[in-house]
Amino acid sequence: xxxxxxxxxxxxxxxxxxxxxxxxxxxxxxxxxxxxxxxxxxxxxxxxxxxxxxxxxxxxxxxxxxxxxxxxxxxxxxxxxxxxxxxxxxxxxxxxxxxxxxxxxxxxxxxxxxxxxxxxxxxxxxxxxxxxxxxxxxxxxxxxxxxxxxxxxxxxxxxxxxxxxxxxxxxxxxxxxxxxxxxxxxxxxxxxxxxxxxxxxxxxxxxxxxxxxxxxxxxxxxxxxxxxxxxxxxxxxxxxxxxxxxxxxxxxxxxxxxxxxxxxxxxxxxxxxxxxxxxxxxxxxxxxxxxxxxxxxxxxxxxxxxxxxxxxxxxxxxxxxxxxxxxxxxxxxxxxxxxxxxxxxxxxxxxxxxxxxxxxxxxxxxxxxxxxxxxxxxxxxxxxxxxxxxxxxxxxxxxxxxxxxxxxxxxxxxxxxxxxxxxxxxxxxxxxxxxxxxxxxxxxxxxxxxxxxxxxxxxxxxxxxxxxxxxxxxxx
Numbered sequence: 420x421x422x423x424x425x426x427x428x429x430x431x432x433x434x435x436x437x438x439x440x441x442x443x444x445x446x447x448x449x450x451x452x453x454x455x456x457x458x459x460x461x462x463x464x465x466x467x468x469x470x471x472x473x474x475x476x477x478x479x480x481x482x483x484x485x486x487x488x489x490x491x492x493x494x495x496x497x498x499x500x501x502x503x504x505x506x507x508x509x510x511x512x513x514x515x516x517x518x519x520x521x522x523x524x525x526x527x528x529x530x531x532x533x534x535x536x537x538x539x540x541x542x543x544x545x546x547x548x549x550x551x552x553x554x555x556x557x558x559x560x561x562x563x564x565x566x567x568x569x570x571x572x573x574x575x576x577x578x579x580x581x582x583x584x585x586x587x588x589x590x591x592x593x594x595x596x597x598x599x600x601x602x603x604x605x606x607x608x609x610x611x612x613x614x615x616x617x618x619x620x621x622x623x624x625x626x627x628x629x630x631x632x633x634x635x636x637x638x639x640x641x642x643x644x645x646x647x648x649x650x651x652x653x654x655x656x657x658x659x660x661x662x663x664x665x666x667x668x669x670x671x672x673x674x675x676x677x678x679x680x681x682x683x684x685x686x687x688x689x690x691x692x693x694x695x696x697x698x699x700x701x702x703x704x705x706x707x708x709x710x711x712x713x714x715x716x717x718x719x720x721x722x723x724x725x726x727x728x729x730x731x732x733x734x735x736x737x738x739x740x741x742x743x744x745x746x747x748x749x750x751x752x753x754x755x756x757x758x759x760x761x762x763x764x765x766x767x768x769x770x771x772x773x774x775x776x777x778x779x780x781x782x783x784x785x786x787x788x789x790x791x792x793x794x795x796x797x798x799x800x801x802x803x804x805x806x807x808x809x810x811x812x813x814x815x816x817x818x819x820x821x822x823x824x825x826x827x828x829x830x831x832x833x834x835x836x837x838x839x840x841x842x843x844x845x846x847x848x849x850x851x852x853x854x855x856x857x858x859x860x861x862x863x864x865x866x867x868x869x870x871x872x873x874x875x876x877x878x879x880x881x882x883x884x885x886x887x888x889x890x891x892x893x894x895x
Contacts, residue, residue, distance in 0.1 A: 423757070423758040423759070423760070423795065424758075424759075424760070425716055425755060425758040425759040425760075426716065426720055426759065427713060427716050427717045427720070428717050428720050428721070433720060433721055433724050436662065436665055436666050436669060436717075436721060437669070437721070437724070439662075439666035439670075440666050440667075440669040440670035440673055441477040441480060441481075441670075441673075443625070443666060443667065443670040444474070444475040444477075444480060444670050444673065444674060445474050445475060445476055445477055446474065447472070447474075447625060448466075448468055448472035448473050448474040448475070448625070449472060449473055449475065449625045449626070449627065449671075449674045450471070450472050450473075450625060450626040450627070451473055451627050451632065451678075452626070452627065452628050452629040452632070453627070453629050453632035453633065453636075455636075456632050456636065456678065456682070457473065459681060459682070460473050460475075460677075460678065460681060461473070463479065463681050464476055464479050465479070472625075475674060475677055479677060480673050480674075480676075480677050482680075483673075483676050483677040483679075483680035483681070484673070484676060484725050484726075486680045486684050486685055487676055487679070487680060487685070487686070487687070487688040487727070488685050488686065488687040488688065489505050489687070489688065489726045489727055489728060490503075490504065490505030490506065490687075490728075491504050491505065491613075491644055491687040492504065492612070492613075493581050493613060493614065493615075493616060493644065494581075494603075494612040494613065494614050495579060495580050495581045495614070496575065496578075496579045496580075496602065496614075496873075496875070497579035497580070497873065499579075500550070500579060500580040500581060501581075502550055502551070502581050504644070504687070504689060504728050504762065504763075505727075505728040505762075507760070507762065508762065509757060509761075509762060509764070509788075509791070509792060509795065510550045510551060510762055510763045510764070511548055511549055511550050511551070511734075511763075511764050511765075511767055511784075511785075511788045512549070512550070512551040512553055512583060512763060512764065512765035512766055512767065513539070513543045513546075513549050513551070513552055513553040513555055513766065513767050513768045513781055514553045514554075514555050514765070514766035514767065514768045514769050514776050514781075515553045515554060515583050515584050515585050515618075515765070515766055516553065516554040516555065516556060516557040516570070516584050516585050516776075517531070517555065517556055517557065517769060517773065517775050517776035518530070518531075518557055518773075518775070519531065519774065519775030519776070520535050520555075520556050520775055520776050520777070520778075521739070521740065521770045521771075521774070521775040521776065521777040521780070522777075523740040523741050523770065523777055523779050523780070523856060524779075524856070524860065526740060528774070528775045530559045531556035531557060531558055531559065531776070532558055532559070532560060533558045533560060533561065535555075535556045535558065536554060536555070536556055536558045536570065536573060537573065537577070538778060538867055539553075539554060539555035539556055539768075539776070539778060539781075540552060540554070540555075540573060540574060540577045540578055540872075541577065541866060541867060541870055541872060542778055542781060542782065542863060542866050542867070542870075543555070543578065543580070543781070544577065544578040544579065544580060544870065544872055545866045545870040546781070546782065546785040546866075547785070547789070548785045548786075548788035548789050548792065549580070549767070549781075549785055549788075550580065550581065551580065551581045551582065551583050551763075551765075552574060552578040552580045552581070552582045552583070553582070553583045553584060553765075553766060553768075554570045554574060554583070554584040554585075555768055555776040555778070555781065556776050557570075557585075558570070562895055563587075563588075564588065564590075564591070564894045564895055565591065565594075565887075565890050565891050565894050565895060566591075567584055567585060567586045567587065567588070567591045567592075567595060568591050568594045568595055568598070568886075568887055568890045569887060570584045571584055571595050571598055571599075571615075572598055572883050572884070572886070572887045575598060575599070575602060575614075575875065575883070576874060576875050576880055576883065577872050577874070578872065579872075579873045581614070582615075583615075583618075585618070586617065586634055587630065588630065589630055589633035589634050589637065590893075590894055591890070591894070592617075592633075592634045592637050592638075593637065594886060594887075594889070594890040594894075595615070596609075596615070596637070596638075596641065596643075597886050598883050598886055598887075599613075599614045599615050601879065601882050601883060601886065602614065602875070602879060602883075606641065609641070609643075610641055610642045610643070613642075613643045613644055615643065616638075616643060616644035616645060616646060616687075616689070617634055617635060617638040617643065617644075617645045617646070618645075618646045618648060618691070619631050619634070619635050619645055619646065619647050619648070619675055620647075620648055620649060620650065621647070621649040621671045621674070621675060622649075623649050623650065623651040623652070623656040623657060623667065623668075623671060624651070624656055624657065624667055624671075625667075625670070625671060625674070627674070627675070627678070632678070635675075635678065635679065635682070636682060639679055639682035639683035639686055640682075640683065642683060642686060643686075644686070644687035644688070644689065645675075645679055645686060645687070645688055645689075646688070646689040646690075646691045646730055647671070647672045647675030647676060647679075647688070647689075647690070647691055648672075648691025648692075648693045648730060648732075649668055649671040649672060649675075649691075649693070649694075650693050650694065650695060650732075651664050651667050651668040651671070651694045651695075652664075652694070652695050652696060652697045652704055653694065653695070653696040653697065653710065653714075654696060654697040654699055654702075655697035655702060656697075657694065659699070661710060661713060661714055661717075664694050664696075664714065665694065665714060665717055665718065665721065668692065668693075668694045668714075668718065669692075669718075669721055672690055672691065672692070672722075676688055688727060689727065689728050689729070689730050689762075689763065690718075690722035690725065690727035690728065690729045690730065691729075691730040691731075692714075692715065692717075692718025692719065692721065692722055692729055692730070692731055693718075693730070693731060693732035694714050694718065695708075695711060695714075695732070695772075696708050696710045696711070696714075703772065704772050704773070705737055705772060706732070706735035706736055706737050706748070706769070706771070706772040706773075707735060707736040707737040707738070707744070707745075707748030707749075707752070707772075708737075711732075711733065711735070711752055712733070712751060712752045712755045712756070715731040715732070715733050715752065715755070715756045715759070715761070716755055716756060716759040718731060719731060719756060719759040719760050719761050720759065723760055728762045728763070729760070729761050729762060729763075730761070730762065730763035730764075730765065731756045731761045731763070731764065732765060732766075733752035733753050733755070733756040733761070733764055734749050734752060734753035734764045734765075734767055734784060734787065734788070735748070735749065735752065735766075735769060735772075736748040736749050736769075736770070736771065737771060737772050738770070738771060739770055739771040739774050739775075740770060740777070740780075741770070741777060741779055741780045741783050741855070741856050741859065742856075745770075745780070745783075746783075746787070746855075749784060749787055750787050750790065750791070753787060753788070753791050754790075754791050754794060757791050757794070757795050758794075758795070764788070767780075767781055767784035767785070767788065768780050768781030768784055778863050779856060779859040779860055779863055780859075782838070782859040782862050782863055782866075783838065783855060783856075783859050786836060786837060786838045786839060789834065789836070789837075790834065790836070790839075792834075793834035798832065804828070806824060809822065809824050837862070838855055838858045838859060838862065839855070840855075
């Protein structure tokens, strides 16, 4: 079977980056904009500076790394879609939500609607390689004070898979958790079988905002998994040197790990190594640079050195529409990080560097994910697969087509694409000479017409609707 271990760093280099991160935390420190957590950190040994930063001793940080749970399960409505985290399995996430939706045929973008959200959920639920159905879009007609509550309610009502969207407001977070507790059968049951995790994103460099910490505190109080994923940008919010950016990124993640383990010792953690570069010609963030691949592979190595499952931002592109550039950048970065041992890849379906969501792009990304899965799967070498007797029997005939051996193994040995072309010229022409984007458009229309979602039990839906109604009345 395939055994992959793509690396950029040797052990000495990983140790140097780890040491630099500890020095950043112990000598520069972090800014925590949350009085209660600030005090709690001091009680556990963090040292306050004159400018109200907190210095974290290396021993405190390394103890937090040891305490963190690194293997756990995220549960779906349908147990077939439960996700084991920390077991080495690839997980692909459609985007948690973009402020624009892109029409790649017209080359236009607009603000998304609730209908776009519904379509995104249906498509994510249908695509075989999407393990986590993200909202893809942020519908603008829903007030921001209750938007994540509404989005999560629609996600869980319409998809049987694990679901994800952003949570920005602590007041919203409490209602979102009520939704999952209703589905699970109560807070205690949800604690045992969590259906959601919190993606906590520090503000680089070295700052945790109040809202993020308040949501983190809530999730920690309920024993729910958390991910720390700062997005240091080399050249703007971090040093231009990749080594310096990695040291800063790692320091911010380890600071989050330390906070989480002080709030709730043993809470499950995923390591979100998602730095990017700022293009020095225009200061735009880049999602598709070769440096993105280098840093992703390095962050995978660093995160795995602590024993954490690792989430990376690969399978992304700087191209604003699905085209050859998007294919090159997405496949190169997704495959490299899979070969290096990443588990979670996000956020598929984005066009450009956070320029918008494209449902056609998501369908193409699903195909790329299938391609990558096949590479990672590898192949078996044994008496049956070596097929020596078959080779002996068929060498004079000159063909292995139609043999029982071929029929028995063809679907296991070969991956059959749904969109990528393998037709000869004449057949391609006879089928309309369609390119990849045209096929993606057709697939989108077919899924929206034919895919049947598995709705929640009606009584549960009514209970969730009551939670959403209460949230609207309380928060608006």
